[in-house]
Amino acid sequence: MRxxxxxxxxxxxxxxxxxxxxSIAGISLTLVTGLSATPIVLSGALGGTASAAVIMSRMPANxxxxxxLASFVAMIIxxxxxxxxxxxxxxxxxxxxxxxxxxxxxxxxVTFANKACLIDIESGMLKRYKVDLLIVRVxxxxxxxxxxxxxxxxxxxxxxxxxxxxxxxxxxxxxxxIDLTQGxxxxxDSYVELFTKFNFGWFxxxxxxxxxxxxxxxxxxxxxGAYAVARLKFPGQTxxxxxxxxxxxxxxxxxxxxLYAVFSQLGLRNTILGLLIVYPATTxxxxxxxxxxxxxxxxxxxxxxxxxxxxxRLGVIWKITLxxxxxxxxxxxxxxxxxxxxxxxxxxxxxDNPDIFTLSRGVVSLNSSEVPRQHLMAGAVVxxxxxxxxFLWFERFLVQGLTAGSVKG
Amino acid sequence: xTPSHSTEYRAATNPPPMRKNRLGPMARREARLAFWMLAPxxxxxMGIVLxxxxxxxxxxxxxxxxxxxxxxxxxxxxxxxxxxxxxGQEFRIQYRLRNSSQKGExxxxxxxxxxxxxxxxxxxxxxxxxxxxxxxxxxxxxxxxERARLELSAIADENFVANPVSPRDSEPAITxxxxxxxxxxxxxxxxxxxxxxxxxxxxxxxxxxxxxxxGTLGALVLGLFAAQMLNKPFRGRSILRGLFLFPYVAPVxxxxxxxxxxxxxxNGTFNAILxxxxxxxxxxxxxxxxxxPIDIFGLTIDFPLALATVIAFxxxxxxxxxxxxxxxxxQSISSDMYEAAEVDGATxxxxxxxxxxxxxLGILSTLFLLRFIWTFNKFDDIFLLTGGAAGTRTxxxxxxxxGFALSNLGAGAAVAVAIFILLLAFAVVYFKFxxxxxx
Numbered sequence: 001m002r003x004x005x006x007x008x009x010x011x012x013x014x015x016x017x018x019x020x021x022x023s024i025a026g027i028s029l030t031l032v033t034g035l036s037a038t039p040i041v042l043s044g045a046l047g048g049t050a051s052a053a054v055i056m057s058r059m060p061a062n063x064x065x066x067x068x069l070a071s072f073v074a075m076i077i078x079x080x081x082x083x084x085x086x087x088x089x090x091x092x093x094x095x096x097x098x099x100x101x102x103x104x105x106x107x108x109x110v111t112f113a114n115k116a117c118l119i120d121i122e123s124g125m126l127k128r129y130k131v132d133l134l135i136v137r138v139x140x141x142x143x144x145x146x147x148x149x150x151x152x153x154x155x156x157x158x159x160x161x162x163x164x165x166x167x168x169x170x171x172x173x174x175x176x177x178i179d180l181t182q183g184x185x186x187x188x189d190s191y192v193e194l195f196t197k198f199n200f201g202w203f204x205x206x207x208x209x210x211x212x213x214x215x216x217x218x219x220x221x222x223x224x225g226a227y228a229v230a231r232l233k234f235p236g237q238t239x240x241x242x243x244x245x246x247x248x249x250x251x252x253x254x255x256x257x258x259l260y261a262v263f264s265q266l267g268l269r270n271t272i273l274g275l276l277i278v279y280p281a282t283t284x285x286x287x288x289x290x291x292x293x294x295x296x297x298x299x300x301x302x303x304x305x306x307x308x309x310x311x312x313r314l315g316v317i318w319k320i321t322l323x324x325x326x327x328x329x330x331x332x333x334x335x336x337x338x339x340x341x342x343x344x345x346x347x348x349x350x351x352d353n354p355d356i357f358t359l360s361r362g363v364v365s366l367n368s369s370e371v372p373r374q375h376l377m378a379g380a381v382v383x384x385x386x387x388x389x390x391f392l393w394f395e396r397f398l399v400q401g402l403t404a405g406s407v408k409g
Numbered sequence: 410x411t412p413s414h415s416t417e418y419r420a421a422t423n424p425p426p427m428r429k430n431r432l433g434p435m436a437r438r439e440a441r442l443a444f445w446m447l448a449p450x451x452x453x454x455m456g457i458v459l460x461x462x463x464x465x466x467x468x469x470x471x472x473x474x475x476x477x478x479x480x481x482x483x484x485x486x487x488x489x490x491x492x493x494x495x496x497g498q499e500f501r502i503q504y505r506l507r508n509s510s511q512k513g514e515x516x517x518x519x520x521x522x523x524x525x526x527x528x529x530x531x532x533x534x535x536x537x538x539x540x541x542x543x544x545x546x547x548x549x550x551x552x553x554x555e556r557a558r559l560e561l562s563a564i565a566d567e568n569f570v571a572n573p574v575s576p577r578d579s580e581p582a583i584t585x586x587x588x589x590x591x592x593x594x595x596x597x598x599x600x601x602x603x604x605x606x607x608x609x610x611x612x613x614x615x616x617x618x619x620x621x622x623x624g625t626l627g628a629l630v631l632g633l634f635a636a637q638m639l640n641k642p643f644r645g646r647s648i649l650r651g652l653f654l655f656p657y658v659a660p661v662x663x664x665x666x667x668x669x670x671x672x673x674x675x676n677g678t679f680n681a682i683l684x685x686x687x688x689x690x691x692x693x694x695x696x697x698x699x700x701x702p703i704d705i706f707g708l709t710i711d712f713p714l715a716l717a718t719v720i721a722f723x724x725x726x727x728x729x730x731x732x733x734x735x736x737x738x739x740q741s742i743s744s745d746m747y748e749a750a751e752v753d754g755a756t757x758x759x760x761x762x763x764x765x766x767x768x769x770l771g772i773l774s775t776l777f778l779l780r781f782i783w784t785f786n787k788f789d790d791i792f793l794l795t796g797g798a799a800g801t802r803t804x805x806x807x808x809x810x811x812g813f814a815l816s817n818l819g820a821g822a823a824v825a826v827a828i829f830i831l832l833l834a835f836a837v838v839y840f841k842f843x844x845x846x847x848x
Binding site: 023027030031038039041128129131132133135136140143144147148150151152153154155157158161169170172173174176220221222224225227228229232233234235237240246247248249250251252253254255256257258259260261262264265277278280281282284285288313338341342344345349359360363364367373376377380381383384387388391392395398399 | 436439440442443444446447449450453454456457458460461462464465468473478589591631634635637638649651652653654655656658659660661662663664666667668670671673676677678680681682685686687725733754756757758759761779782785786787788789793805808809812813818821822825828829832835836839
């Protein structure tokens with residue numbers, strides 16, 4: 001084994017992976033099982049370094065599966081030695097199977113991370129290219145861990161909190177484990193209560209109705225408009241197509257005071273109809289912009305052929321343009337549905353009557369000291385699950401919608 | 410070509426150009442069709458977006474409170490004095506009128522009521538007329554807070570006393586016209602004076618700028634990082650891509666309340682993790698603490714904790730969007746360039762710095778400007794997380810604070826006007842730099 005920057009950087013990356021793996025495993029262990037585990041980070045750091053050292057002891061060409069196995073074992077041995085047999089500060093006699101599983105996962109993860117980072121890195125002096133390569137690999141790995149944790153942790157906490165009860169949460173906020181032996185009825189207690197006492201079934205229905213109606217109204221308004229902008233010639237066309245986007249830049253909060261005043265006078269404020277007027281107004285420009293871009297991309301010859309064959313303009317739109325534009329219509333519909341489903345501001349400002357709350361408004365009404373917080377999280381889950389299911393189901397369309405819909409948010 | 414040249418040239422060779430706004434019949438029909446197809450969009454955008462935008466200017470110069478939305482109206486209560494169930498005995502019917510508002514006057518007030526059969530009016534109030542059993546009284550006007558009393562005397566006959574009903578059983582109806590403060594010709598600059606005078610406004614403005622700049626940059630940098638990670642294909646990439654979009658797709662109320670619970674100072678999971686790892690001793694109140702002193706080389710600076718947490722939320726929630734756009738742009742960079750660079754011995758970091766970044770500059774600047782404006786406009790997130798407390802009140806939250814929390818619609822509209830003017834400036838920048846690039 002030669003000693004150079006390769007060895008140094010290799011050991012450093014091993015140290016980093018060991019440290020990270022032990023910390024995350026320790027915290028995950030606590031969050032998932034409820035054991036009060038405190039990870040000994042030093043044990044992980046030294047174990048990871050040892051694992052990297054074993055790999056670096058041979059030139060890249062001579063690294064065999066056996067060597068990686070040795071690296072795996074080295075990680076476990078060093079980690080256990082440094083932490084005196086308790087890498088999570090728990091005596092190994094307690095929950096030994098779980099702990100052993102945790103240790104195994106850590107060692108496996110560290111070995112894999114080291115292998116991936118050091119696969120073609122030798123221990124001697126490295127060229128600048130290899131140094132950069134190693135740095136980029138470590139950064140990417142850290143990125144994966146970082147992003148996965150920041151995205152998953154809040155959603156995990158949301159779901160688990162909704163399944164627990166207030167006392168347990170106060171006693172140990174780290175214990176997000178759920179006791180499966182208690183039976184489904186007590187596990188889903190918060191949900192049952194939301195749907196029986198807090199009227200959430202009704203809110204769900206209202207949110208669905210409002211969102212679907214918004215989609216229909218938006219399409220009914222924006223399809224003819226988009227077609228006109230994309231295909232027909234009229235004075236002011238260019239000005240119009242470039243200024244549609246300006247509506248994007250108007251903040252909703254600026255519209256709230258005048259709309260509140262006017263809708264109060266007209267008796268529209270505390271009504272679903274009021275929402276159904278406001279929501280499409282905010283989505284029509286977006287939808288129009290997205291659709292006209294798509295319409296422009298369709299071959300005009302098809303439509304001209306339709307006109308020649310005696311179809312009217314509306315016939316052409318209905319029979320030729322729209323069937324061709326189905327993917328765009330799907331994207332726009334999903335995007336508008338998402339906006340309407342997630343809308344908070346106007347639902348909050350306009351609706352006072354609990355009989356016509358949308359889900360967003362209903363969840364806000366749970367945010368009081370009298371309602372236990374697992375109910376609030378259960379409400380959040382009820383509001384999130386439908387939109388996430390739709391998103392995962394139609395991901396391709398929604399992603400297109402998001403990118404085409406520019407950067408509204 | 411000089412102008413004189415071009416006219417000569419055209420005059421010599423071309424037929425006289427058609428006047429531009431003289432459209433042929435076909436073209437006119439097409440324009441008319443386009444107009445009708447765009448009309449619904451126009452109507453709804455005018456009514457719900459442009460009209461309120463202008464209405465803000467109007468409301469901002471009116472001394473209008475939230476309670477003024479209910480216009481002044483006359484209120485009446487009816488009383489009887491004496492016994493109406495004794496035949497032939499005179500008793501009095503009294504109508505007490507009141508203006509519901511303390512300020513606005515009500516004019517042309519008309520009160521109508523019906524007496525039960527068998528009661529006859531013996532003495533009428535001068536403003537009332539009696540036709541049969543119907544009473545109709547009219548008043549010219551009631552000042553704000555003014556009260557008035559109408560008195561009539563009546564007697565009941567035998568038939569009525571045999572089967573008495575209270576004269577109050579028939580509710581008196583009252584109508585009046587009042588001018589709402591919203592449509593009156595009373596103007597004031599107090600709202601602007603109020604919001605600009607307070608030192609608060611400038612702190613709100615600086616919080617807004619800090620939130621907007623750092624929130625936008627945070628989302629952009631995170632998005633760039635995430636896109637760089639998912640640029641090359643590997644197993645599980647599409648799953649990760651879907652996962653990374655969760656924060657943006659989930660409803661804001663759900664994720665905002667989750668963050669509040671996650672970061673709770675007493676029993677939040679995040680604080681518990683920090684304590685378990687021995688990073689902090691006691692729970693940190695992320696959303697509630699305005700500033701924490703931090704020592705750097707003996708220099709103590711106040712770190713705006715709540716603001717930083719709100720900015721972190723903003724970056725977390727909106728990085729998926731910049732991630733999507735940057736990823737789409739990255740995928741369209743031709744791989745030839747990277748291969749050539751590889752042959753020349755460029756390291757991965759050099760490739761990123763000298764190839765990817767310049768190629769991404771266009772989308773990054775577009776994203777920055779658009780996200781900048783959208784972050785500036787953001788209301789929901791901060792409102793749900795802190796309600797604008799602990800030094801996190803931005804201009805948009807201030808609109809709500811002034812207009813609804815303090816019930817001063819005029820002042821709220823004045824803040825909205827300030828937002829609108831700042832936005833106009835951004836829009837000019839947008840059109841000058843970004844839109845040109847896009848097309």
